Amino acid sequence: MADALIHARGLVKRFGDFTAVDGIDIDVAPGEAFGFLGPNGAGKTSTMRMIGCVSPMSDGELRIFGLDANQDGRRIRSRIGVVPQADQLDNELTVLENLVIYARYFDIGRRAAKERAAELLEFVQLTDRASSQVEPLSGGQKRRVSIARSLINEPDLLLLDEPTTGLDPQARHLLWDKLYQLKERGATLVLTTHFMDEAEQLCDRLVVMDNGAIVAEGSPASLIAQYSTREVLEVRFGQGRNEALATDVGGIGERIEVLPDRLLIYASDGEAALIEVHARGLVPESALVRRSSLEDVFLRLTGRTLVE
Amino acid sequence: MTSDAVTGHGSRRTWHRPTPGPIRVWFREITYFRRIWKANVLAAFVQPILYLLGVGVGIGVLVDEGPTSAEALGGVSYFAFYATALLATTAMFTASSEALWPTMDGFMWSHAYSAMVATPIEPGEVATGLAIHHATRTMIGATGVAVVLAVFPDTRSWGLIPAVGAAMLCGMAFALPLAAWTATRTSDISFPTIMRFGIVPMFLFAGAFFPISELPEWLQKFAWVTPLWHGIELCRGLVLGGLGATEAIAHLAVLLVFVVGGWVACQVTFRRRLRP
Numbered sequence: 185m186a187d188a189l190i191h192a193r194g195l196v197k198r199f200g201d202f203t204a205v206d207g208i209d210i211d212v213a214p215g216e217a218f219g220f221l222g223p224n225g226a227g228k229t230s231t232m233r234m235i236g237c238v239s240p241m242s243d244g245e246l247r248i249f250g251l252d253a254n255q256d257g258r259r260i261r262s263r264i265g266v267v268p269q270a271d272q273l274d275n276e277l278t279v280l281e282n283l284v285i286y287a288r289y290f291d292i293g294r295r296a297a298k299e300r301a302a303e304l305l306e307f308v309q310l311t312d313r314a315s316s317q318v319e320p321l322s323g324g325q326k327r328r329v330s331i332a333r334s335l336i337n338e339p340d341l342l343l344l345d346e347p348t349t350g351l352d353p354q355a356r357h358l359l360w361d362k363l364y365q366l367k368e369r370g371a372t373l374v375l376t377t378h379f380m381d382e383a384e385q386l387c388d389r390l391v392v393m394d395n396g397a398i399v400a401e402g403s404p405a406s407l408i409a410q411y412s413t414r415e416v417l418e419v420r421f422g423q424g425r426n427e428a429l430a431t432d433v434g435g436i437g438e439r440i441e442v443l444p445d446r447l448l449i450y451a452s453d454g455e456a457a458l459i460e461v462h463a464r465g466l467v468p469e470s471a472l473v474r475r476s477s478l479e480d481v482f483l484r485l486t487g488r489t490l491v492e
Numbered sequence: 493m494t495s496d497a498v499t500g501h502g503s504r505r506t507w508h509r510p511t512p513g514p515i516r517v518w519f520r521e522i523t524y525f526r527r528i529w530k531a532n533v534l535a536a537f538v539q540p541i542l543y544l545l546g547v548g549v550g551i552g553v554l555v556d557e558g559p560t561s562a563e564a565l566g567g568v569s570y571f572a573f574y575a576t577a578l579l580a581t582t583a584m585f586t587a588s589s590e591a592l593w594p595t596m597d598g599f600m601w602s603h604a605y606s607a608m609v610a611t612p613i614e615p616g617e618v619a620t621g622l623a624i625h626h627a628t629r630t631m632i633g634a635t636g637v638a639v640v641l642a643v644f645p646d647t648r649s650w651g652l653i654p655a656v657g658a659a660m661l662c663g664m665a666f667a668l669p670l671a672a673w674t675a676t677r678t679s680d681i682s683f684p685t686i687m688r689f690g691i692v693p694m695f696l697f698a699g700a701f702f703p704i705s706e707l708p709e710w711l712q713k714f715a716w717v718t719p720l721w722h723g724i725e726l727c728r729g730l731v732l733g734g735l736g737a738t739e740a741i742a743h744l745a746v747l748l749v750f751v752v753g754g755w756v757a758c759q760v761t762f763r764r765r766l767r768p
Contacts (some may be wrong), residue, residue, distance in 0.1 A: 285519060
């Protein structure tokens with residue numbers, strides 16, 4: 185990809201003997217919403233920190249905006265917006281002060297900073313909180329301050345590390361709405377998440393990471409098509425009985441996954457699979473037919489669930 | 493791509509003379525300090541008055557009556573002897589406490605420094621910006637003492653002006669090495685120990701309350717390597733006179749070694765901490 189915004193080849197991050205990121209290749213095009221999906225400890229955050237030129241790479245090649253991450257960190261960072269996993273706000277200062285101070289780090293003049301801050305607070309719907317302290321704000325509001333702050337330098341690339349972790353559903357949806365608006369306006373978003381619904385909602389393309397390596401890559405729909413069936417039948421036979429009954433449902437659908445609390449039967453037609461289960465004289469305590477999700481892709485690729 | 497108020501594509505990056513990174517870091521510290529400056533400036537005056545009344549005047553009455561006191565103190569009153577040291581000890585306390593807990597906050601609690609170094613700011617600039625802030629705080633503390641000293645005849649002298657500078661240097665000789673140390677820590681568990689067994693003993697034994705010539709000889713050698721003793725000797729000499737040029741240069745040189753060494757250490761430890 186010649187005009188890639190992010191271009192990584194054989195990217196490695198080691199901490200002593202531990203290899204957090206083990207030789208990954210990435211290309212992100214301008215205007216794309218790109219996601220890293222994986223469980224905690226998969227190497228997502230380490231990768232993000234290398235892309236943000238905050239943590240030096242141990243090995244490999246990394247170019248952002250066509251600039252070398254090892255050489256031009258300062259120039260690259262001046263064009264990036266970062267929303268970190270934990271809010272790094274100045275809690276005792278006001279929302280507006282937080283934005284203006286952050287603007288100063290980019291050497292944006294005080295007047296321009298205030299104008300820009302006002303626009304951004306409008307965008308994240310916090311105009312009425314501009315002069316209140318950050319401390320008493322809710323988690324969702326703080327995260328929106330972080331997002332406003334990350335946009336203060338008019339970034340060409342926005343990095344979001346677990347943007348909605350720890351937020352309640354309503355706050356998550358508001359945040360997704362804002363990120364979706366940014367995407368519609370042509371912003372390039374790179375985000376990490378261990379929520380499959382978040383990845384499905386926001387990402388044009390994503391990579392699934394596990395143990396520091398990329399195990400699959402594609403659009404959410406193509407990954408599901410490639411690694412899962414159209415539908416999934418979830419049946420529960422009660423504690424301890426699921427594993428024993430796995431052989432009894434053998435042959436139904438294309439593939440079966442045994443989880444501690446339920447069996448997942450992968451089939452193109454979930455209802456038909458359920459009829460077959462009943463036909464074998466098995467009576468599950470509960471049964472649910474749903475569409476395949478990225479969670480199923482992850483389970484297939486790694487044998488583990490995303491959120492444990 | 494058309495201009496967009498939120499993503500800002502194709503919009504207004506206006507050119508102006510760049511502000512150095514450390515100054516941009518300092519802006520944040522000023523914004524914080526603006527919220528507490530009144531209490532701080534008030535304390536800068538009130539605290540030395542309390543010390544001067546309690547120790548300088550109270551104990552001074554007893555000391556000055558002693559037959560050999562004038563000789564031991566170099567021919568000055570105990571009030572003058574102690575009051576001039578207060579410039580350096582105030583600088584030490586202000587700078588040390590600033591370099592410990594608030595610096596830890598930036599690394600570990602608010603993560604403010606992590607936020608800074610995700611922008612064009614480099615870790616070394618964070619360290620230098622903090623040093624400017626510590627120097628400012630130290631200057632306010634030392635100036636408060638100097639203004640109070642200017643009121644009393646025993647210590648009224650033009651020498652108070654350069655003595656504020658000497659006190660600042662003394663403060664930075666603590667702030668920079670301690671900030672470098674803080675950058676290597678993952679908890680504040682060692683900080684009270686540093687204050688109790690490092691800073692407070694220096695306050696007591698490095699020549700503020702009595703001349704170190706009163707100490708056993710082996711303990712005097714300890715005093716020589718503390719920045720506080722050199723700071724006190726400089727401040728005292730500048731205000732009360734009787735400081736030879738060679739001595740003054742020696743005191744300055746020792747303080748500068750701590751300042752420059754501390755700054756270099758900060759450049760290394762801040763980078764290690766903030767660019768993992």
